[in-house]
Amino acid sequence: MNIGQASKASGVTTKMIRYYDEIDLVRPASRTGSNYREYDHRQINELRFIKRARSLGFSMEEITQLLSLWRDRARPSREVKAIADRHVADLDARIAEMQAMADTLRHLSHCCAGDDRPECPILADLMDGKEPSEPVGRRRSFNH
Amino acid sequence: MNIGQASKASGVTTKMIRYYDEIDLVRPASRTGSNYREYDHRQINELRFIKRARSLGFSMEEITQLLSLWRDRARPSREVKAIADRHVADLDARIAEMQAMADTLRHLSHCCAGDDRPECPILADLMDGKEPSEPVGRRRSFNH
């Protein structure tokens, strides 16, 4: 299978397949004489694995670890579970953070007349409100 | 106030203050003879406004709109409210998405023995599980 067929079979764009090759995550089984990438079922499965893992919010770094565990037939499931559990904790933390934002904004919006007049508790809060003490540490994102 | 003092007064890093200048979001009140940026209370307030808005998850594009509404003394609060409400809807959608991920993973993790053996329902799902039909559209992220 060339890259286009691999893309159709896996649901991963050709751009991404080339990227995964570049970062040594999933390398083509071989190259043709004219330098075309060739993939077989093993790689197709791994591409689908990645796609599914991305849809569950795992970062590429975590996926690298998961894929290497998958390839290791002697893996301890403990390690897989640890990665998943860490990710769940991360998700929960972010959900709580966003929930707090949404709740604050819902309250402010509720207090805003939303008419032609300029008075606005939302803007007032942005000017006077104290930002949370924990400045929302740097963290990776999902898509962008 | 020079940029360092403005940074202390607003809680925004000098890097970011220069960036906001560059994108014409908050320009210094003036420049000294030696080309140092000078800020006064108006700009400090705007920098704090931005910081607070970021902590509520608004994108820079939304903040640009919010700040321009803030500067417009004839603004209709309707417009501010519309931006906030759209953002809340966006937050809610993302929360639901992440909640679904977390729930799925919690279930899989719960089914995983997490011991020395290689059998693992988490890996099994990543290989066989169908990704959700909606491929989680591109969207901006919160922090970097």
Next chain:
DNA sequence: CTTGACCTTCCCATCATGGGAAACTCTATC
């Protein structure tokens, strides 16, 4: 043999943020 669809590599952009270099400026101390 031409045409169109496909493949290759390479560069650029995103978004908000930080790191760091080279050069200049200010302030305090000697």
Next chain:
DNA sequence: GATAGAGTTTCCCATGATGGGAAGGTCAAG
């Protein structure tokens, strides 16, 4: 007044996962 150290300026680079697009090579059908 000279010198040291802290602060400032601009400029370039990196992030993470993804897409866009150009220039040029390859393949298959007509």
